[in-house]
Amino acid sequence: MPIVAIIDAIKSREIRRKKREELIRLIDDILEKFNKHWKEKLLAKASRTGGDSIEVLSNNWLSILYLLHTLLIHGIKFRVGLGAGEITIFRENADECDGPAFWSARKAVDYAKEKKLNGAYQLDRSIQLNEKNDVEKLLLSFALLLKMTKRQREICYKMLWENMTASKIADDYKITLSNVSISLKRSLCKLLSQVIKNNQE
Numbered sequence: 050m051p052i053v054a055i056i057d058a059i060k061s062r063e064i065r066r067k068k069r070e071e072l073i074r075l076i077d078d079i080l081e082k083f084n085k086h087w088k089e090k091l092l093a094k095a096s097r098t099g100g101d102s103i104e105v106l107s108n109n110w111l112s113i114l115y116l117l118h119t120l121l122i123h124g125i126k127f128r129v130g131l132g133a134g135e136i137t138i139f140r141e142n143a144d145e146c147d148g149p150a151f152w153s154a155r156k157a158v159d160y161a162k163e164k165k166l167n168g169a170y171q172l173d174r175s176i177q178l179n180e181k182n183d184v185e186k187l188l189l190s191f192a193l194l195l196k197m198t199k200r201q202r203e204i205c206y207k208m209l210w211e212n213m214t215a216s217k218i219a220d221d222y223k224i225t226l227s228n229v230s231i232s233l234k235r236s237l238c239k240l241l242s243q244v245i246k247n248n249q250e
Contacts, residue, residue, distance in 0.1 A: 050177070051108055051136045052109075053106055054130070055102065056130075057127060057130075057158055057162070072125070083095055092107060096144040106138075114190050121194055128167055129191070130171070131169070131184050131187060132154030133181070136151065153173055154171070167192075196237070197236045201233075201236035202236075216229075
């Protein structure tokens with residue numbers, strides 16, 4: 050089921066030119082690694098448009114959650130609009146594709162901007178219930194990430210996406226195993242881990 054995510058960096062045009070150039074280079078680096086890592090799940094390559102906007106087209110909501118989590122741990126402030134429905138693939142990059150799912154995602158990100166939300170979604174009427182559930186799981190998982198502190202988000206990332214054990218995380222951060230366990234519990238990362246595991250089976 051295709052999910053479209055349109056991600057807009059917040060107030061990126063207001064920062065100084067040098068900082069903005071650094072931000073764009075960082076986003077490009079993240080997208081390059083993302084496209085390689087999730088190649089089998091992407092229907093088109095995630096691409097940067099308009100300098101500070103990202104378009105993603107994937108048939109797997111976990112890939113989009115991974116990208117959102119990656120952007121967050123790099124300190125990039127953004128809002129995301131999610132859409133699902135029919136798509137038309139013209140070329141290999143997401144920003145060269147079109148269709149109702151893209152229109153819905155753009156409406157959703159505009160709504161998020163208007164209401165000062167971190168994310169929103171809009172769905173085409175033709176989608177199935179399981180497709181709607183995937184989009185909602187994605188947005189709710191994103192909400193959990195937003196509730197975490199910077200450290201909790203980093204620790205959670207290492208566990209979810211880098212498959213690091215709690216003991217290895219403790220070694221990396223030079224903290225006790227008990228502190229890692231508390232962080233994972235308080236941040237609800239273990240709950241998020243279970244949701245992801247259930248959707249990988």
